[in-house]
Amino acid sequence: xxxxxxxxxxxxxxxRMMEVAKPTPKNKEVLIKIKATTANGADARIxxxxxxxxxxxxxxxxxxxxxxxxxxxxxxxxxxxxATGKQVTRFKPGDEIFASTGASFGxxxxxxxxxxxxxxxRKPITMSFEEAAAVPHCALAALYxxxxxKVTSGQKVLIYGASGGIGTFAVQLAKIMGAQVTGxxxxxNLALVKSLGAEQVIDYTKEQLAQTGATYDVIxxxxxxxxxxxxxxxxxxxxxYLSAVHLELARIxxxxxxxxxxxxxxxxxxxxxxxxxxxxxxxxxxxxxxKTVIDxxxxxEEIVAAHTYVDTGHKKGHVIILVx
Numbered sequence: 180x181x182x183x184x185x186x187x188x189x190x191x192x193x194x195r196m197m198e199v200a201k202p203t204p205k206n207k208e209v210l211i212k213i214k215a216t217t218a219n220g221a222d223a224r225i226x227x228x229x230x231x232x233x234x235x236x237x238x239x240x241x242x243x244x245x246x247x248x249x250x251x252x253x254x255x256x257x258x259x260x261x262a263t264g265k266q267v268t269r270f271k272p273g274d275e276i277f278a279s280t281g282a283s284f285g286x287x288x289x290x291x292x293x294x295x296x297x298x299x300x301r302k303p304i305t306m307s308f309e310e311a312a313a314v315p316h317c318a319l320a321a322l323y324x325x326x327x328x329k330v331t332s333g334q335k336v337l338i339y340g341a342s343g344g345i346g347t348f349a350v351q352l353a354k355i356m357g358a359q360v361t362g363x364x365x366x367x368n369l370a371l372v373k374s375l376g377a378e379q380v381i382d383y384t385k386e387q388l389a390q391t392g393a394t395y396d397v398i399x400x401x402x403x404x405x406x407x408x409x410x411x412x413x414x415x416x417x418x419x420y421l422s423a424v425h426l427e428l429a430r431i432x433x434x435x436x437x438x439x440x441x442x443x444x445x446x447x448x449x450x451x452x453x454x455x456x457x458x459x460x461x462x463x464x465x466x467x468x469x470k471t472v473i474d475x476x477x478x479x480e481e482i483v484a485a486h487t488y489v490d491t492g493h494k495k496g497h498v499i500i501l502v503x
Contacts (some may be wrong), residue, residue, distance in 0.1 A: 182288035183253075183482050187246035188228035191486035194287075196479075199251075202292040206264040209293055211276065213258040214308035216286040218477070218485035219316055220344055220499040222252045226486065232293055244406040253286025255279050257311040258503075267295045267478070275302040277313035279452050288483065289502060290302070298452045310471040313344070316409035318460050318469070321349040321401070323450040324421045325356060328397045332357025335395045337388075339410070340402030342368035345423050347472040347496045349399055350375040355468050363405075368495060371472065388413050398423065407445070413424060414443045442497040472496025 180201040183194050204210040224230070225247060230239070242248060257277040258435035270276065278299035286337040293299060298319070299316045302311045306353050316423060330336055336353045340346040340355045341362030353360045362372035369380045389410050396418050402422030410420050420443070438445055463469040476499040477485040485498050 180227050180289040180476075181479065182480060183245050184250040185226050185252050186250055188226065190227065190491065191483045193226065193246075194486065199288070201290050204264045204267075204292045206260055206266040207295050208264045209260050209267055209270050209276075209295060209299075210262040211256070211258045211291050212261045213256050213286060213291060213314035213502045215258075215315070215502060216256045216374060216500045217313050217344075218482065218489045218500055219254055220489060221254050221421045222284075222287075223318065223486055223489045225252060227490070230467050247284070249284045251287050253284055253288070253500075255312060255315040256286040256291065256502075257308040258291075260316060261290070264295075268393045268462045269295050270299075275308075276300065277302045277311040277315055277457075278362055279319060279457070281452060285478070287500070296454075298454050298457055300454055300457050300461060303461045305465050306471070309473065309476060309501065310342060311498045312498070312499060313471045313473070314348075314460055314464070315457060317344040317497070318348040318352070319452045319456055320423055320450045321345050321352050321399075322456050322460060323452070324399060324423055324446075325352055325397075326365065326456075327446060328399070328419045328421055330356045330358050330397055334358045334397060334398045335361070335393075335398065335415075337361045337363065337395045337410075338377070339363045339398065339400045339405040341372045341375075341380070342472075342495050344494070344497055345401035348403055349377060351469050352376050352463075353399075355463060357381075358397075361395070363388070371495060375436070375472075394418075400424070401411070411438055411441075411443055411445070417444075419443070420445045423450070462484070474498055476501055 182199045184197050260274040336358040338349045339352050342364040360377045362377035363381045364372050366382050372380050394415050399421040401423050474495040479502050
């Protein structure tokens with residue numbers, strides 16, 4: 180089968196198309212013919228070895244020092260079950276599914292084998308493969324952090340990076356939870372973020388958060404670039420600052436100092452992805468409450484161009500890779 184390999188860390192050009200052996204499912208695995216995946220920010224950071232300095236050594240120790248040990252990247256996908264192992268009961272050939280591969284990666288290929296109990300479920304009937312492929316990573320992250328913050332109806336929630344992969348889903352999910360949502364993005368994305376349900380949108384190129392005078396119960400930084408001290412000052416008492424991206428030590432210390440003499444909190448950590456949450460997202464999608472924002476689509480053969488675009492940091496929503 181065709182697969183895009185990442186033999187070493189570096190710019191998008193390190194990605195190479197190669198022929199590799201098609202996998203065979205074990206007893207408790209399913210073989211999936213991949214229809215679509217994404218050029219995700221997580222994949223781009225791994226490819227480029229963009230790790231926070233304090234995590235650089237442990238991440239390389241776990242993943243590989245000169246390049247990823249698991250050379251086929253890709254953290255999410257949508258496709259069709261082609262075959263199943265003898266002990267599989269949840270799925271059958273022909274099932275249309277979407278899944279998160281997590282730290283196993285492997286979605287930059289024509290086929291993949293996943294355990295039956297992977298974070299995987301049947302694709303929403305209202306979504307195309309391209310739309311569904313973008314859900315299992317960013318939407319699961321957004322749902323995890325917002326639920327960790329226990330967002331409830333009537334709360335004021337600010338989403339920083341509201342036009343990005345996690346941000347576009349976070350705006351919609353916060354609305355589903357009944358929050359009053361404010362998005363932060365650049366000028367060109369104001370209309371997009373409003374269309375997703377944000378009541379207010381702040382253009383960070385023209386206005387700083389402190390200048391608005393508004394306060395929030397939850398501030399969710401989906402891109403790891405929000406000014407922490409300014410955000411903490413904009414929190415209500417007992418407010419929460421969430422970060423979906425691992426922060427550099429200096430930013431962590433800034434957050435600690437900013438919250439030291441208050442009941443406000445800075446929360447981060449690794450998101451826990453579950454099939455239960457993926458099924459919740461599926462229900463939201465089929466109820467018409469959640470949609471995928473697609474910026475651009477590329478065939479697998481043009482994944483270098485896709486990663487080059489992601490590296491600009493200006494994508495809106497998601498960049499889709501068409502495998503089949």
